[in-house]
Amino acid sequence: MSFGTQGDRVEEKLRLILSQISALRVRLNSLALQYGVFVGLAAILGAAAIIVASAFYLGPITFLALALILTTAAIATATGSARRAIQAWSSDETAAAIADRRAELKGRLATMVGVTKGGTRTALWPYLLEDTLSQRDQFAVSRIEPHRISKPAYAFLATAAIAAVVFYFALQNREQRLAARSASASEAQMDIGGLDIRPADPGDGQEANIDADPATLERLARKLAERREAGRYGPAAHLMADARDVASALQSRITGGKPHRPPLTLKLTDKGDDASQQRPGSSPPSHGGASGQGDSKSIAGGKSTRGSADAKAAAPLGAAPGSGAPDKNGLAGLNGLGSPTAPNAPGNEAGAGPNAPPDVADNDAGAGGGSMHGAGADPNGLYGEAEPPALGASNSFGIAIQAQQASDGQSDSSPAYSPPSKVNSRLNANQYADQPFERAAIPAADRVTIQRVFER
């Protein structure tokens, strides 16, 4: 009986020690779990906050690169923290070894656990039990691992607070943008910032608001897209363009703004750049007469807010009535110049539209220069054969336009102004290139007199 009582006492002591080790194991595992969860969440939350914030301030490519880097880093950190948590997961043996090391118990606990779980209890087992129990205070849970909350939890809280602030402001900003976007959804506007049409007077101002019907704008957008597609060279360029589109879509989804479109340069020209390419019977070499036919950049159907002051400058954009209709390349007309539906447009005032009297158109065509603006481009519907271009006269011109679809007036950043390429306007019919004067012939009657003078 006494043996049984003593054995029970030994087992009771063993239970005390093992329960203390189990409590330590629970705390260690709790800390490991907290570490894995909080480090992973902090990394993901921090990365998300930075990505959202950067969507408002960075360009598409930079934003995409940063988002990829941060996402990769967050995933790697989360994976690493999970792996580390798994590695730090403790068994009773591990917890005992940790307690041995931290309390300098020289392997007493590890031996106790190891022997309990399958080892051989020798004659020294009671001695080991008593020896270990006498040092019970040294391996108390609060002494071995005093922390209940893992340190990454505080980092997570800080990250969560910062992320909440970022998300709050981002949400507000997004709602504002969405509201502005929905308000302007019915009105299609085209902001051609930096439009520069030579040879207009630069003093006329560089900001010209171009309004047009949605169909025209759609055609313009399609044309711009075609032009953009045509500007992609090679798989790398395609990849970059696709990446930019993806990033732009993502940014717009986050910020609520319209997708960012890069500035495009349009070059509006007459059909023929060179006089030698002019077909007989085509439009006269006047500024306003030739555009529209086959010129993919000519735009029709709009109106200019510049008024008549811009008429001369805008005249090259205007299409003749015959050619001002939507051309085969899609775009037709801009600023209402030469539009058949806008006879009072400035361009029509300067030039001769289809409603203009024949004599006016004829005179204008014959007069050349500024009077020829808007003279029309359909020689077949006018008055006979078009006048062949005079030698040295200019029959075409080039116009560079930097156009961009406006984003409801809330564009994040105006497209960078790039000066248009230099356009060499050809001479008109009344202009001659500089050339030396030819020596005048000496009259035969005066020839003897002049010879005498020089012989003296």
Next chain:
Amino acid sequence: MNQAALETPTVADFARTFRRIQAEIHKVIVGHEQAVEEMLSALFAGGHVLIQGVPGTGKTTLVKTLGIALNLSFNRIQFTVDLMPADITGTRVIIASDDGRREFSFQPGPVFCHILLGDEINRATPKTQSALLECMAELQVTVSGISHPLEPPYFVMATLNPIEMEGTYPLPEAQLDRFMFKAALEYPDERQLVRIVSATTGPEEAGVEPVFTGSEAPARIEALKHLVREVMVAPAIELYAARMVRATQPASLRHIAPPAGAARVDAVERYVSFGSSPRGAQALIMGAKVRALLDGRANISCDDVDLVAPAALQHRVMLNYAAHSDGIDAAHVVERVVQSVRAGRP
């Protein structure tokens, strides 16, 4: 002292007895504390010791003093080139009986004792050196097909002179592996030398008192040896010792399975041709058990294993030519092994 006390010594008894033997030895032996501790550890762990030291460092004196302190029978063999195995183990001789008949009778050799000193063991031929193998490993001597058991405790101490290499025969690996520890006796420092001179040149030599009485000495020592085996070892510590032994083996050995997850030591890969045998792991654990008892514990720790590793593994590591050319010794390699394995502790 009653019989029960003899059979079941306590941890405190062990430490007290050990320290007392140490004190008696140090009455004669000045310095060499570590060598003495290793020698006694090997004794209580049931192993044997190889003592290496230059002449005059007290190798023979140490062994003789130990024999006196333990009050055990002691024999000394001076190994020479012409020493034969029968000179050690004993042989059968013709003896005339009282009735005039002559018959073969086994005449025990000097190995039949409790403590055997093999002085300058490397001067004997390998054949003679190998005569000790059976004694050390199996505590018996077989002559003419008849095995003669040795009386426990049986403790062999052999000395090596590292300087006079001419006319010597290096111990074969199998012989070296039989020694649990290899202790090194270094030259004493100045203060120790003064103490040696004053203790040995006076009219009276220091007297060593036996710790045990003559009759109970073998039983007491056997009981203490049994207590050492009672010390418990956690599986993690056994794994630690096994990992340390594996770390002494270069991965290039064909007959050794590639170590999976074992510590790789550059010094081992470069300088070791053969690592420790499993006897090395046994020596680590048994030596650690003695150290645990001396510390008042009934369990061993990784630190105990680390402490006995140099003595247990140095002579079991066979260095290659690169090590000799680079001036690398076994102690350096074992130190690197211990550092490497210690870094992988749980």
